[in-house]
Amino acid sequence: MRLTFRKHAPLPVEPGTAGPVRVDPRTKALTKRLRPGDIAVIDHLDIDRVSAEALVACQPAAVLNAARSTSGRYPNLGPEILVAAGIPLVDDLGPDVMSLVEGRVVRVIEGAVHDGDTVLAEGVEQTTATIAANLEAAREGLSEQLESFAANTMDYLRRERDLLLDGIGVPDISTVIDGRHVLIVVRGYHYKDDLATLRPYIIEYRPVLIGVDGGADAILEAGWTPQLIVGDMDSVSDKALRCGAEIVVHAYRDGRAPGLERVAKLGVDHVVFPATGTSEDVAMLLADDKGAELIVAVGTHATLVEFLDKGRSGMASTFLTRLRVGSKLVDAKGVSRLYRARISNYQLIGLVAAGLLALVVALASTASGQTMFGLFGARFDDLFSWVGSLFGGA
Structure with missing residues (x-):
């Protein structure tokens, strides 16, 4: 008996990209629960580099943005990073897309979001060509952002002159910083790589380790324990807050401190630092006021595009804070290039x-x-x- 095999036609491949949606207007919060193959739904005007890198690390099937990923205010790098990683990015879908039910399976086809035969929303799928055109247009409008940034800087200087010039308002802490090196870790650009590069420096100099919000978790992941945690406590884990570090809660000038309730519930000791700027500014001012010999910054903001990437006027405070502590401040990348671990006598013997x-x-x-x-x-x-x-x- 002869067996005959028939060739079956291949099953049709459905177009587009499908997956369950994960919805959150805050990209930073969404990346904590985003899994590979999920479709990220965000409302993020001008996707910045840090947010894009965090999304790429989660390996989503696609990113749906209710807002415009590049508004034209400045040449942000987030969309280019996502598309270069092979992740479909659909822009300007409108606020209704944020009402998608968590976990609902949808299919994205050429800029449209489908549920079966129903089109739920339509936007613009970004490509290498459209991103290049958007960035070119954004560069032309950069001068306007420079003027706005300068105005915000002067406004911040008027409001925080006493803090910047005289250190008035800096709280007392128990951690001894006077005469020591300080390493401030922020979850910013290439913070993991820079922290790994600084391992010989940390072993030799034993600097005071300060984690700014989620930077405390980065220190723990690298195998160290922070002595201080500074921030509004919105992205730091409970594990980090309970690791024994001294807690400095960043509050607004009017006394409101969104992270104070969480810290109080955990029952950890803390102090409050009211200041207008960002949490990384607070960490630098605190280290400088308490007599740090050298301040090494990991993941902090240094360039104009990085300042604008934060998308708020508060970044003017970072600019002025760097002027305030400039004689002590060294970027981690500079340390990694200049520092070489010395060979001790015991190692030589x-x-x-x-x-x-x-x-x-x-x-x-x-x-x-x-x-x-x-x-x-x-x-x-x-x-x-x-x-x-x-x-x-x-």
Whole structure:
């Protein structure tokens, strides 16, 4: 009996990308529960670099944005990072897309969001070409943002002059900083790579480790324990808050502190630092006021685009804070390039000893080496006998 095999036509492949939606207007909060294959639904005007890198790390099937990923205010890098990673990005879907039910399975086809045959929302799918055009248009409007940034900077200087110039309002803390190096970790650009590069520096200098919100978790993940945690406590884990670090809650100037209730519920000791700027500014001002010899910054904001990436006028405070502590402040990337771990005397002695031992073993394995060691042994016996005869005669 002859068996015959029939070739079946391949099953049709459905177009687009499908997956369950995960919805949150705050990208930072969404990435905590986003899983590979999910479809991220956000409402993020001008997706910044840090948010894009966090989304890429979660490996979503697609990103749906209710807002415009590049508004034209400044050349933000987030959309380019997402598309370069092969993640479909659909823009300007409108606020209604935020009402999608969590976990609902949808299909994204050429900028449209489908539920079966029903089109739920339509937007603009970003490509390399559209992103390049958006960035070019954004660069033309950058001068307007510079003027706005300068105005915000002067406004902040007027409101926080006493804090910036005289340190008035900085709370007392128990952590000893005077005369020591301080390492401030913010979950910003390449913070993991920079923290790994600084490992020899941390081992040798033992700086005071300050985590700014989620930066405390980054320190724990790297195998260290922070001495101070500074921030509004919106992205730091309970594990970090309970690790034994001193807690400094960043509050608004009017006394409101959104993170105070959470810290109080955990029952951990804390102090409150009212200030207008960002939490990383508060950490730098605190370290400087308490006498830090050197402040090393990981993941903090240094360039104009990084300032604008935060999308709020408060970044003017970061600019002025860097001017305030500039003589002590070093970016982590600079340290990693300039710093080289020094070899201690003990390490040098160990290295020489290991080399001599290897030489002895190599010589002992040869006939000439064995002869040489035999002659050395005979000479040593003669010397020992001579010394013994001197003391014996005496």
